[in-house]
Amino acid sequence: MIPIVTPTEMSAIDAAAPVPTDVLVARAGAEVAIAARRMLGGTYGRRVLVATGKGNNGADGRVAASVLARWGVRCGVATPPGALELVVAAHGRSCAPWDLVIDAAYGTGLRGPWGADQAPQVPVLAVDIPSGIDALTGADHGCWPAAATVTFGALKPGLLLPPGTTAAGEVQVAPIGLDATSAAAWLMTDADADAVLPTLPPSTYKWRRAVRVIAGSPQMRGAGHLVCAGAQQAGAGMVVISSPGLAAASVSRPTETVARNLRPGRWAAAALDGIDRFDAAVIGPGIGVDPTSAAQMAAFIESCPVPLVVDADALAAVAEHPDCLRARTAATVLTPHDGEFTRLTGAAPAADRFGSVRQAAADLGAVVLAKGPTTLVASPVRPDASTRPAAVLAVTAGTARLATAGSGDVLSGVIAASLSGDAADPETLLSLVAAAAHWHGRTASCEAAGPAAALVPLLAAAQVDLLEAARIELARSQPDRRRP
Template sequence: MIPVVTPTEMGAIDAAAPEPVAVLVERAGEATFRAALGLLGGTYGRRVVVVAGKGNNGADGRSAARRLRRRGVRVVELDATDLPDELPEADLLVDAGFGTGFRGEWTPPPVPSGTPVLAVDIPSGVDGLTGEAHGRPWAAALTVTFAALKPGLLLADGPSLAGEVVVADIGLDTSTARAHVVEPADVAGWLPERARAAHKWQAAVWIVAGSPGMTGAAHLSAAGAQRAGAGYVRLSTPGLERDPGAPTEVVGIDLPEAGWADAVLADVDRVAALGVGPGLGRGDAAAAAVLALVAAAPGRPPLVVDGDGLAALAEAPGDRADGPPLVLTPHDGELSRLGGDPGAPDRIAEVRALAARRRATVLAKGPTTVVAAPDGRVLLATAGDARLATAGTGDVLTGVLTALLAQGVAPLEAAAAAAHLHGRAGALAWRRGLVASDVAAHLPAALAELPPGDDHPPKD
C-alpha cells in the first residue's frame, strides 16, 4: 500500500526526520533530476526551464537544476513570483513553484505548446489537502512527490493536473500514516484461496434487493456477487413470488412485502454475508426491516447496506449498539443524508468521522473511493474512472463487496478490494457504451490480472 498523508502530517514527518533539511532537499532534487531525465530522453542539446519558489519546493527544483547543468543541459531558472508574460521555449518545464502548503491563487503564463511539465511534489496552485485548483495551474505530464502521496493528488482537480504520479523515497519515516492507496498486490494478498475441501455454503451470500416491478438492481447485485467468488447466491425481492429474470444460478427465496426481517434473521446464519438495499424502495416496511437487520445481535454475518437501505438508516440515530459488522456504501447524496458533508475540505477526515459515528465501515464512492473503518484507518481505491458513472454499477459493487465478506475478508479490506476490482472491471470493458452488467461480466478478468497470491496456498 502507498501511504497518504495530509500537508500537516507531512510537516510533522519532515520535522521528525533525523537528517537536516538540506540533506532532504538534495535527495528530493536527485529524485526530481532523475524524473526530468526520463521525460527528456537524453541530455544532448536539451533545454529545461525550472520555475522555483522561495520555499523547500523551490529548493528541490534548484537542486535538480544544478544536476541537469552538470549533465550538459541548458537550464533557465525563473522566480515563480516574478514570471515573464511568455516562457522561453524548452524541452521540459519543471514546476517547483509552490508546494502543498500554498495558499491563494496562481495564474502563471501558459506553457509553450508541446512542452511537457514535471511537477515537484504537487502542481503549483493545487491544494495539497483538497485537490482543488486555485488559479490556472499547469497540467503536468508527471509529478514526482516525496515519501507519500498527498490527498490533493488524489481528489478533485488533483488527478487531472498531476498526470502520472511517482512517489520518491527520500528516507522519511511514513509509518504513522493512517491512510493508504490500495495496489493490486494488496488485493491479491487479501483474497483467500479456496480450501481443497471447499463447498458452496462456505462463501454463501443472501442479497435482499429490488421490489415488485423493479428487479434490475437485485439482478445486478446478484451477478456481482456471483462473479466475485460467492459459492452460493440467495436472492430475495420482498413481495415478489416469482422472478423469471433473475440470473440462472441464483436461488430465489420468497419474502413477504412487510415484516421480512424476521424471516431473514431466522435463517441468516446459513450464509456468510448479507447485502441489502439496492432497489428496495423507500416504504415504511422496507425501512423497518433494514433497521431491524442493522440492530441484530452481535455474531450475525456481516451486512452491506446500499441504495434505499441507506435512506432507511438516514432516519435512524447516528450511533448504534453492537451488532453485526456493517458496511455502508454511499454516493455523495447518500453521504449527506447519513450526516456527512460531501463538500468538506478534508474528504478523508469527513468519511473517517462518519465511520466512527455510525460504527460502520464506510465506502464513499467517487473518482477516488475513500473507505474508512470505525477505528480511523482509511484505504483509498483509484482504479475506477468515469465509465462507472452509469445506472446500476453501484448495485454490482454491493454484490462484489458482499461476496468478499462471505469469503472471510475483513470489512475494511473487503470494501477497498471491492472498489478496486469494480473499477478494474469497468476499465477492462468498453470505453464507450458500457452498462452495469458489463462490469459484472468483466469481474473475472479483473480478478485474473491480480498478481499471483503465492503467500496464500490452497487451505486443507
C-alpha cells in the first residue's frame, strides 16, 4: 500500500530522515527533472518556466532546473510573484513562450491563495502538491491545475480529496529515502486488493462462504436482488434472502438465491433463525425507514452474531437506535454516503475527511466505509501499544460511472462475500473491506467495459456482470502469485 501522511506527519518524517536535507533536495529535484523530461517528450530545444519559492519546495525546483539545463533544456527560474506576471503576460502572445511550467512555488506550505488566478497555456508539473491546494483537505485556494504532480515519500490527503485530486493530475510518489512506514493512512492498489481478497480452496463447499441478506420490500424489490447478485458474483457459495413483508415466492432474487418468508411486523427474531450457519450478513437496502422497520432492523443488528454489513435504511435505524451497535461482538461494517454519515454522527464530514471518518469509526465502534470520489475505510481500533491514530485505508478505484441507483447494494454484497475469512482480526477486517470496495470500484474501468465506457454511467446490474473481469484484472497485478 502507498502511505498517506498529513503535512504535520510529513514534517516529522523529514526531520527523522537518515540523510541531510540537501541530499533529499537533490534527489527530489532529480525526480522532478525526470518527470519533466517525460512530459516534454525530450530535452533539446525545449523551454521550461520554473516557479520557485523560498522553502524546500523551491529548492527542489531549482535543482530540477539545473538538471534540465544540463540536459539541454532552456530554463527560466522566477519567484512566485514574477512567475505569475510572466504567465499573465504570456496570454497575450500567439505562441506560448514555454513548453512546460514547473510549479515549485509553495507546495504543502501554503494554505491560502497566492494569486494563481490565470493558468499557464501549457502543461504544469507540480512539485509535491499544486501550490494553493490544501495538503490536508484538498481545498483549492487558487492554483495552476497540474497535468502531473511529483510528490515525495508519501501521498498527502489533499492529493486524494476533491478538488485537489483533479488539480493534481496524474500523481507519482517518488522514493527519495524517507521512511513513511509510521503512516496511519494508506492507499490500496490493485496488488494490495488481490493479495487480501479470499480465494477458493479446493476443499470449499457452498456453505463455506454463506451470506444472509435482509433487504428489499414490496416497494423496493430490486435492492435485495442486487445485494444477492453482488455477493454471489464475489464468491458467496450460498445466499439466502428475506424481504420484510414479502412471501418467499415474491422476493426478487437471482435464480441461485434461496428466499425465506419474513412476515411484516416483528420479524427480527425470525430473520435471526439459523443465522449461525452464515459467515456474514447484510441488512438495510430497500427495507424502508418507518418506525416499525427501524426498530426491527436495530433488533437484528444488536443480536446478529456474525459479521454484518449495515447499509442504506439500516443506517437510519442505527441513527435512531444507536445502542444496537454497543452490544455487538462480531465485526460491523457501516457504509454511509455523506447524507447517511451526517445522520449517523450528527455532523457532515469535516474538511479533514480522513480525521472525520476515523473519529466516526471510533465513536460508533465499527468499521466505517465512507463513500465518495475517494472512499475512506476507517478502523475503530488503534494498533496495539501505539500512540498512532487508528488506520484509514483510501480507495480510489471507482469513478463517477458508479454513481447510479443500486451501486451501493452491489457493494454491500461484495463486502459480505469477502468477509468469509478471519474477519475477527481488526487489521484483516479493515483490509478486506477496503479490498472489496476496490474490487467493486474497478468495474468502472476494467478492460471488459470497452474503450468508450468512461462516457456513460454503469448500471448496477452491469457492475455485477463486470465483477469477474475486474477480479481477473486485479490478479494480473501479481502475475507470479500462485493460486490454489
